[in-house]
Amino acid sequence: MDSVTFRRVSCPSCGNENIRWIGTPDWANPQALQQYCLEPGERDSKALPSSVVNRKLTRATAVCRDCIPSVSAAVIREELTLSAEEATVEGETMPGTPQWAFETGNQVRSSPAVADGIIYTGSTDWKLYAVDAESGRKRWEFATGGRIKSSPAVEDGSVYIGSNDEHVYAVDAETGREEWRCDTGHWGRASPVVDDGTVYIGSYDTNLYAIDSATGSVRWQFDTQGMVNCSPAVVAGTVYVATDGRRLYAVDAGSGREQWQFYTGEKMRSSPTVADGTVYAGSNGGTLYAVDATTGEERWQFGTDGWIKGSSVVINETVFAGSLDGTLYAVDAADGREHWRFETNDRIRSAPVAADGTVYVGSLDHNLYAVDIATGRERWRFETGHQIRYSPVVDDNFVYVGSLDGSLYAIKQAGPSAEEEVKRVIPTTGTTLFDSSEEQASEAIETASESNEPVSQGIGTVSEPHGASEEGETTWCGSCGRELSSDTVAFCPECGTQRRCRECGFDFTDRDEVPNYCPSCGEEQ
Known part of the structure; x- marks a missing residue:
């Protein structure tokens, strides 16, 4: 299909x-x-x-x-x-209504890219797809040697994509033929950025690479002292990159020399956003940082109740960022004061995007939300078949987004005005989405990861002990006996026992202890 x-x-x-x-x-x-x-x-x-x-x-x-x-x-x-x-019967295209859906062979853990009427997206079926933006039909597919959790970048007729086979690829945007590949030494979950003939991408081998976009040869590499899980940002000859080494770096784009580093004390897996001389980046500690782009000095910080995994977007002097506490925040870009917050029904890993007075963000509750940029009121939502972990992209009145249900969706963008909608806005004094037991479990898992000690586990499952089970399958905690039925629960909310990989859902029940790194996707546990 x-x-x-x-x-x-x-x-x-x-x-x-x-x-x-x-x-x-x-x-x-x-x-x-x-x-x-x-x-x-x-x-x-x-x-x-x-x-x-x-x-x-x-x-x-x-x-x-x-x-x-x-x-x-x-x-x-x-x-x-x-x-x-x-x-x-031809489908309607009311606001929030999908125009088409394209099914890949596995989960879509990649943000799409749009260029010249073509949507490019990766999938964990190891393939990069080119899909017609109007019809949703496949133009071509390109197979790599590993899962794709990197988002493509399109520049001058080429598509650049990272793969878990430890390579970055350049593919002809029209034909899907490989132009070159470059070895990055480890898994490539970070997404490439192309600027002035150079492809910049981070790797799990802790390096930031600068690769010639025409030949695939490495121009320089910079050791960040920590795994790079997010995309860099390139502005005015400087590359900004955040790492698991608890630092945000500014690196000269031409030479790879460090200009400054900003230490947060928290792992950083949120891609930096640069606007008006300020770098905005989130951390695993739940903090959104604003740092001077020239000096690396902190301007302000804003705290949330969950990790910030996605990048932020800056529109009209307001920073929009999602958090694993399930909330989309609107924060003043100058001083970090909160304007409003909008709560979803699960964690937000996706980066928000904004267009025509609306902020779009995906949630692990399976929905793509359209939120009024000024008021924080919901305009509409569209439910996919599984979690949305990566950001949507807006082009020509449609929002394109991938889901862990394996599909790429094209959804009508425009919506009614905020005054025409009666929606909910969570007040700034509202409580967090998750109860304290699950938050404590998150902290316990993170603490164990940082100390490089395995986390004890005792989760049982009815079937399929070697991978992620069918969603909705009955499971129970082997430590406290609590029944668990959702595949989105990585650990028992009652006692904190880890059950699955927090990234890909790989089942750890056949192991004596949870490994430091998932054997399926490489995510640190």
Whole structure:
């Protein structure tokens, strides 16, 4: 399947407006969907679909996810039939409605790039894809030797991308043919930035590389004394890069010589943003720093209740940043005062982007949110089939975003004005999203990581002990016995026992202890 279209319809149970995928959902599990077409007495409880299939069924019908258990099998069959019959109906493109979805072979942990009517995105199926922006159909695909968690950069007819096979690639933007590859010595989760004929990219080998964009030869490399998990920023001949070495660096773009360094005492996995002579960068300690771009001196800092993993965006003298406390913050760029905050239903790892009076941000609650830039009120949201971990991109009235459900989405950008919407804004005195037990568990895991000591574990699972299990599968904590049903929980919120890799969900239940680094994605635990 290359792409599908959509239509807004009402749930036959509660009347809420939903988005239905038009056509037969060939990516859904037919056997699992069939379970819903049986009468209740005929259903086998052990074979009932998981929450993953619940979402897919919601997309294939008009039934809300919460209404599915109470809706009769006859209604489900009718909804599936209507979906197939409406396959020839052109999907609507109201604000917040997807125009198309393109399915890759695995999770999309890459922010898309747009150039000349083509969307480029990476996937953990090891491939870089070129997708037509108008139709959502694949132009070409390019296979690397490892998972792609790096976001592509497009410049002068070439696409540059990092891969976990320890290489950076240059690929012809039109044909998808490889132009060159460069060995970076370790996993490449950081994303490249291209400026004045040079590709700048960080690596897990602690180096920042400057690579000739035409030949792939290394011009210089700079040791940051810590793994580089984020993209650099290049402004006026200076490269700014943040690292796990708890420092923010300014490096001369031409020579690779250090200009200054700013020590935070906290790991930094947030890509720096430079605006009006100030560098803004977040840390794993939950702090957003504002640093003078010329001298490296701190101007102010703003604290949140969770790690800041995504970069910030600066619009109209306001800095917008998301946090793992589940909140999008709007902060005054001059002094760090909070203007407003908007709370989602789970952690925010995605970097926000802004366009035409709206801030867009993805959340681990599976939704892409459109938030009024002035008031912090929600304009609309679109739910994907899994977590959104990387930032969207806006181009030609559409927002493009990837999801861990494996799809790249094109969503109508424009929305109603803030005055036309009755939405929620969390006051600045609001509480954090997570309870104290889960926050304490996060701190325990981070402390153990920093001390290089393994974290004890005792989580049991019903099946699939060697990798991430099917979402919604019943699991339990082997230490305290608490039942766990969500695959987004990396550790038990009751006792803090680690269960899965915090980055990729790899299951550690067959190991005596949690490793310092995930054997699947390399994420430090």
